[in-house]
Amino acid sequence: MDTKVLVVGAGPVGLTMAAELARYGVSVRIVDKAATRTDKSKALVLWSRTLELLERAACSETFVAAGRKVYAASIFAGDKQMARIDLTGVDSTYAYALMLPQSETERLLETHLEGLGVGVERNVEVTGFIETATGVEVNLAHADGSSERASANWLVGCDGAHSVVRHGLGAKFEGDTLQSDWILADGHLEGWPLTETELAMYWCEDGVLGVFPILPGRFRVIADVGNATGPRAADPSLEQIQAIVDRRGPGGVTLTDAVWLSGFRINERKVAAYRKGRVFLTGDAAHVHSPAGGQGMNTGMQDAFNLAWKLALVCRGALPAEPLLDSYSVERSAVGEKVLADAGRLTWVATLRNPLAQAIRNVAVRVLLGLPPVHDIFAGNFSEIAIGYKRSPLNGPYARGVGSPAPGRRVRMLPGRPPIGAGNIPRFALCTQAGAEVDALIAAYPLLLEPQPWPPFRADSFCLVRPDGYVACAVKDIGSIGRYLNALGGT
Ligand SMILES: Cc1cc2nc3c(=O)[nH]c(=O)nc-3n(C[C@H](O)[C@H](O)[C@H](O)COP(=O)(O)OP(=O)(O)OC[C@H]3O[C@@H](n4cnc5c(N)ncnc54)[C@H](O)[C@@H]3O)c2cc1C
Missing domain, CATH: 3.40.30 (Glutaredoxin)
Structure with a gap:
């Protein structure tokens, strides 16, 4: 079998997976049904631990050069700063959050992968697969209408939240869709009073507003717009988001030149096992959760870092498949559960509506995050250096x-x-x-x-x-x- 590993999906997780395998000399194919990479900024943050792992692959410098360093995150209630999480004390050479639109992260990962001699096969869709005694037979549909039966020793599903690989395994994506609508906008903010090296969250009576600097002059604004029933609301207008910025933000701030306006709902779902036989699930195919904490893409990329060296040792004949490969699901599923729980708690706390609960929350957050050990636990969790x-x-x-x-x-x-x-x-x-x-x-x-x-x-x-x-x-x-x-x- 020429292809040792077939990677399905060339999002950030599939690209990381393929690049790590290629770096270790494993023959890998990576296919994606889309004709082009995403042009959406989606995940904005690369955390310290992801950058450390990219340094092993000798490419962190390229990301750091392209991104913007952010050193702190502040939480406000009205005009009062309740807490400030300082990342400069994080025990890493990357003591900051690196802001980089996901479209850029994917571009840099793809360039890195090409440098290792592997190109993404686009317009190629996986439609099904069966596992055999020695490998996996995979059905590929090409855009020109032709089909192909590909063989590989191992199959890795990095094909996102609607994963065909997960469906093929019959794995349940257990969890819920939260019944609240959220909106986001990427654009310029005129009159933004804070430094552009800091993230800001505003916890307000009627909901939350998050403001994240992306590139010089460009910001992501995100807000919840209350409980939802029925189908998801249409994408928001600039005026709708401006009204929320006026109501919840620091005042005097104008959103202009929006390049992306979107509405979304939060799914909190996860599979129980990340592996079945010769097939693995990674990234959004295995877990999806609230964007609070910005951990989704980073968690997925770290799934790939975890699995790649194990598969490489097996493919190179240095270790047998067991018990090594089974450790992937145990290790990463535990991390996924914690990320899901933490992001869910953060979302719940930020969107409390009861005024008494909000008052108690605000005092508790001010007191707790003022304690250095608690502050450091938060910084360690956000930066992902605490993962173990x-x-x-x-x-x-x-x-x-x-x-x-x-x-x-x-x-x-x-x-x-x-x-x-x-x-x-x-x-x-x-x-x-x-x-x-x-x-x-x-x-x-x-x-x-x-x-x-x-x-x-x-x-x-x-x-x-x-x-x-x-x-x-x-x-x-x-x-x-x-x-x-x-x-x-x-x-
Ligand atoms: C608005 C928004 C904000 C976010 N903010 C953050 C953040 O701040 N921090 C963070 O860490 N995460 C964030 N996320 C989450 C992040 O975008 C995802 O976790 C990330 O994209 C997951 O990467 P992935 O590679 O697993 O899946 P995807 O990015 O979904 O990639 C899957 C790929 O598989 C391909 N594919 C699918 N099915 C097939 C098939 N059958 N055959 C071949 N190819 C297939 C798709 O075309 C796609 O290219 C955010 C997401 C959104 C929507």
């Missing part, structure tokens, strides 16, 4: 006192050093001091292990870090590392 895999089946032994983060926790990247997982071979990094025992272990697992010139967390410790930068195990005896790799099926 505490209950992963891949977590190995941990000896207290080795000074490293626990298994499943992220290892902070060191400025000026190549990140773990960079390069063209997915390997676990063995962080320790050089020595004969270390050389022998690396020689025993050449496809799986590489030494890391990073300082060990303690001179006499051994810390094994996964190719995606999360700790696998941290121990005081090197024999535990060998046993861990054996348990994964490493040879």
Whole structure:
């Protein structure tokens, strides 16, 4: 079988997936039914953790150069600032939110993918598939009316909220559509009084208004317009949004030159399992939720980062499929559940209508976010550096006192050093001091292990870090590392 992995959908998640596989030398095809990339700005934020993972792929600089750095998010009630979440203290070399329209994110990802020798096959629609003993047979419909039966060892559905791959698996997309209407506009804001390096949320008696700087002079305005019954309302007019900006915003602000006006409803849905046999679900195909917190696209891209190195190790023959591939669903489904719950809570809190509940909320938020530990938890969650895999089946032994983060926790990247997982071979990094025992272990697992010139967390410790930068195990005896790799099926 020539194609190891067939990726369905070339949105931000499919492009990330294909690029990571191509970087690791896995033969990949990526198809999309659309004739062109989206021109819509949709997801605006790349968070710190996504940028760290893009740095492993040697392309974060391009994104940073194209985007706009935002350092804080403020919440206002009327003209009072209730809270300010400062991102400059986030423990990352990317201590900010990078604002970049999704259309640009996709363009840069596609250019990156092309640089790795893979082009998106457009006007190609997946209409169905069946799994066989050795792979997946996929039906492709081409725009000229012809059809094709393609084979691949693995199929990855990155085909968005209405995923054909998810339907093909018969996986339930459990959850609800919230019964409230939302509107958005992208345009210029004349008279905007705040700095353009800050996001602003206005929690008002009649609803919420969010204002996000995108590019110099260009903003996204988003607002809820109350409970809804029946079909979704038509897209809003500029005048309708201006009236909301006047009512809920800081005053004296005029929205002009709108390039996108749209109405939407929020879906909160997720599949229970992200994998069935040789087929995987990632991104919006697996989870959709409120845009509050701006986590949707980032969560999807991180699904792809998580799955790609695992599939690459299997395709390269470095590890058997099990238990490695099953860990994808366990790890990412837990993250998806948390993102869904957090975004749902944030939406609920922001759209409270009862005046007494609003008053209590405002006091609680002011007090709580004024406490540094609570503030830091929020900043860690938004920036996604707090994401970890505490209950992963891949977590190995941990000896207290080795000074490293626990298994499943992220290892902070060191400025000026190549990140773990960079390069063209997915390997676990063995962080320790050089020595004969270390050389022998690396020689025993050449496809799986590489030494890391990073300082060990303690001179006499051994810390094994996964190719995606999360700790696998941290121990005081090197024999535990060998046993861990054996348990994964490493040879
Ligand atoms: C208004 C709005 C604001 C948002 N704001 C944010 C934000 O601030 N932060 C954030 O992180 N997220 C945000 N999101 C969510 C974000 O846009 C999505 O999470 C993201 O697009 C998901 O990417 P994806 O690649 O999974 O799916 P999509 O972007 O939906 O891409 C799926 C691709 O699959 C293709 N496809 C579908 N079916 C087939 C088929 N059968 N065969 C071949 N190809 C197929 C489609 O043509 C499409 O190109 C926002 C979304 C909206 C609508």
